Amino acid sequence: MAAPTPTRPRRRGHDPESVLSIAVHVFNERGYDGTSMEDLARALGVTKSAIYYHVPGKEQLLGRALDRALDGLFAMVADERAAAGPAIERLEWVVRQSVRILVDRLPYVTLLLRVRGNSVTEQAALERRREFDRFISRLVKEAAADGSLRPDVDPALVTRLLFGTVNSIAEWYEPARGNASPDDLADALLKMAFNGLRSRPAAQG
Amino acid sequence: MAAPTPTRPRRRGHDPESVLSIAVHVFNERGYDGTSMEDLARALGVTKSAIYYHVPGKEQLLGRALDRALDGLFAMVADERAAAGPAIERLEWVVRQSVRILVDRLPYVTLLLRVRGNSVTEQAALERRREFDRFISRLVKEAAADGSLRPDVDPALVTRLLFGTVNSIAEWYEPARGNASPDDLADALLKMAFNGLRSRPAAQG
Numbered sequence: 001m002a003a004p005t006p007t008r009p010r011r012r013g014h015d016p017e018s019v020l021s022i023a024v025h026v027f028n029e030r031g032y033d034g035t036s037m038e039d040l041a042r043a044l045g046v047t048k049s050a051i052y053y054h055v056p057g058k059e060q061l062l063g064r065a066l067d068r069a070l071d072g073l074f075a076m077v078a079d080e081r082a083a084a085g086p087a088i089e090r091l092e093w094v095v096r097q098s099v100r101i102l103v104d105r106l107p108y109v110t111l112l113l114r115v116r117g118n119s120v121t122e123q124a125a126l127e128r129r130r131e132f133d134r135f136i137s138r139l140v141k142e143a144a145a146d147g148s149l150r151p152d153v154d155p156a157l158v159t160r161l162l163f164g165t166v167n168s169i170a171e172w173y174e175p176a177r178g179n180a181s182p183d184d185l186a187d188a189l190l191k192m193a194f195n196g197l198r199s200r201p202a203a204q205g
Numbered sequence: 206m207a208a209p210t211p212t213r214p215r216r217r218g219h220d221p222e223s224v225l226s227i228a229v230h231v232f233n234e235r236g237y238d239g240t241s242m243e244d245l246a247r248a249l250g251v252t253k254s255a256i257y258y259h260v261p262g263k264e265q266l267l268g269r270a271l272d273r274a275l276d277g278l279f280a281m282v283a284d285e286r287a288a289a290g291p292a293i294e295r296l297e298w299v300v301r302q303s304v305r306i307l308v309d310r311l312p313y314v315t316l317l318l319r320v321r322g323n324s325v326t327e328q329a330a331l332e333r334r335r336e337f338d339r340f341i342s343r344l345v346k347e348a349a350a351d352g353s354l355r356p357d358v359d360p361a362l363v364t365r366l367l368f369g370t371v372n373s374i375a376e377w378y379e380p381a382r383g384n385a386s387p388d389d390l391a392d393a394l395l396k397m398a399f400n401g402l403r404s405r406p407a408a409q410g
Contacts, residue, residue, distance in 0.1 A: 031236070088403060150396065150404045157385055157393045158402060164373025165366060172365055180362055188362045191355065196401030197363060198293060199355045 014044055019054050020068070023061045024107045032062055032111070033118065059121050066115065066125040069108040072101040073132050087142035088149060092190055094139065098166050099186040103173065110170045136163060162193055219249055224259050225273070228266045229312045237267055237316070238323065264326050271320065271330040274313040277306040278337050292347035293354060297395055299344065303371050304391040308378060315375045341368060367398055 014022075026035050026043045037058060041051040055061055076082060076097045082090055102109045112129070115122045137159045143149040149158070166189065173179055180188065191197075219227075231240050231248045242263060246256040260266055281287060281302045287295055307314045317334070320327045342364045348354040354363070371394065378384055385393065396402075 034239070148404060149402055150400075153393045153396055153402070154385065154389075157390070158397065160377055161370060161373070161394055161397055162402075164376065165370040167376075168366070168369025168373045171369065171372075180359065184359075185362070188358045189366055191358055192363065192366055192398055192401075194401050194403050195355075196397075196399050197354055197358070197367075198399050199353060 014046075014054055019044065020061060020064055021107070023055070024065045024111055027062070027065070028107055028110050028114075032058075032114075059119060062111075062119075063121045063124075065108050066112050066121070069101075069105055069112040070125065070128045070132070072105055072108075073098070074128070076101065077132065077135050082139075086148060087139055087146055088194075091136075091139045091143055092194060094136065095162060095166060095193070096186045096190060098163070099169065099189060100182050102166060102169055103175065103182040103185070106170065106173065106175070109167075113167055113170055133159065133163070165189060165193060219251075219259055224249065225266060225269055226312070228260070229270045229316055232267070232270070233312055233315050233319075237263075237319075264324060267316075267324075268326045268329075270313050271317050271326070274306075274310055274317040275330060275333045275337070277310055277313075278303070279333070281306065282337065282340050287344075291353060292344055292351055293399075296341075296344045296348055297399060299341065300367060300371060300398070301391045301395060303368070304374065304394060305387050307371060307374055308380065308387040308390070311375065311378065311380070314372075318372055318375055338364065338368070370394060370398060 022043050023040055026039055030039060035058065037051055037055075038048050040055065040058070040061075041048045044051065044054060046054065076094060079097075081093050084090075112125060115125050115129075117123045117126050137156065140149065140155040140159050140162075144151065144155045149155070169185065169189075173185070179185070227248050228245055231244055235244060240263065242256055242260075243253050245260065245263070245266075246253045249256065249259060251259065281299060284302075286298050289295075317330060320330050320334075322328045322331050342361065345354065345360040345364050345367075349356065349360045354360070374390065374394075378390070384390070
C-alpha cells in the first residue's frame with residue numbers, strides 16, 4: 001500500500017522533512033520493529049543503496065519523529081499560560097493544547113504512544129513522557145489542593161483518565177474524513193471531563 | 206521472557222483454557238502477526254510438532270480470544286439493566302460494566318483493541334465491535350433526546366470520547382501493581398465523564 005504508483009516519475013531528492021514524514025507513515029503502518037531500511041527505501045522511491053544518503057539509520061529517524069511529538073508538548077509546558085492563573089484553568093488550557101498538538105502532529109504522537117522502551121531512543125522518549133506526566137500530575141494536585149477539583153477522586157487516577165481520553169483520539173481521528181475540527185473536539189472533551197455529560201437542571205432554566 | 210523456568214517440570218497436558226490464556230499473553234507481547242506456532246509451542250512448553258495436538262491453528266485461537274472479550278460486552282448489552290430505565294442511567298451502567306469487563310478480561314480486551322482487520326477473523330471481530338458501538342451510540346442519542354445529556358455536545362463525539370476513556374485503561378492498568386480496584390476505577394471514570402472534574406460550589410456548601 002505504501003508503494004508508489006509506477007507510472008508517476010519519482011522525485012529523486014527528498015528534503016529531511018519529507019523523509020521524516022514518509023518514514024513515520026511507514027513506521028505507523030508496519031510497526032517500527034517491522035520496518036526495514038528496504039521498506040523505507042521503497043516508500044521513498046530510492047534504491048536500497050541510496051537510502052543511506054538520506055537516512056543514517058532507522059533509529060535516528062525514530063528519535064527525530066518522537067522529538068517532534070515531545071517538543072510540542074514541552075513547548076506547551078514552558079508557555080506562561082501553563083504557569084499563571086488558577087490551577088484548574090491551567091489544566092483545562094493544557095488539555096486543550098494537548099488535543100491540538102495531537103491533531104496537528106497526529107502521526108508523530110501516534111508513534112510516541114506506541115513506544116514501549118525497546119531501545120535507548122525509546123527509553124529516552126519514555127522518560128520525557130514520564131516527565132510530562134509528572135507535570136500534569138502536579139497541576140491536578142494543585143487544582144485538588146485549592147478546591148477547584150472535586151475532592152472525591154484520586155488525583156493520580158484523574159491524570160491517567162484525562163490523558164487516556166486525550167490519547168484515545170489518536171485511535172480514531174482522521175482529519176481528512178470530515179471528523180470534528182480540533183477545536184470542536186477539544187470543546188467536547190473539556191465539557192465532558194470538566195463539567196460532565198449530564199445536563200444540569202439549573203443551567204437548563 | 207515467556208520461556209518457562211527450566212528447573213520446574215513442565216505440565217505436558219494443557220486444558221483449552223490455559224492454552225488460550227497463554228496464547229493471548231504471547232499475542233499481546235509479540236503482536237499476533239509476529240507470533241509463530243513455534244513461539245506458542247515454546248510458551249506452552251511443548252514440542253513444535255505437539256503444538257497441533259493442542260491448537261488447530263493460530264487464527265482459531267485468535268477467534269476464541271476475541272470472542273472472550275466480545276461475548277462479555279454482548280452479554281451486558283442483552284442484560285435488562287441495559288434496556289430498562291432512564292437512558293442516562295443505562296448509559297452509566299453500561300460504562301461501569303464495560304470497565305469491569307475490561308479489567309476482568311484485560312488480556313482479551315487488549316487484544317481486541319489492537320485488531321485492525323487483517324484477516325476474516327479480525328474483520329468479524331471488528332464488525333461485532335461496530336455493532337457494540339452502534340448500541341452505545343443509540344443509548345447516547347436517547348439520553349440526548351430526553352434531555353438528560355447536555356445538549357451542546359455531538360452524541361457521536363460523546364460515544365467516541367466516552368469509550369476512548371474506557372479503552373485507554375487497557376494501556377496502563379495492571380491489577381497486580383496495586384492500581385485502583387475496578388470499582389474505584391469505574392467510580393472515578395463515571396464521576397469525571399458524567400458529572401465533571403470541577404468541584405461544584407453548591408455541593409461544597
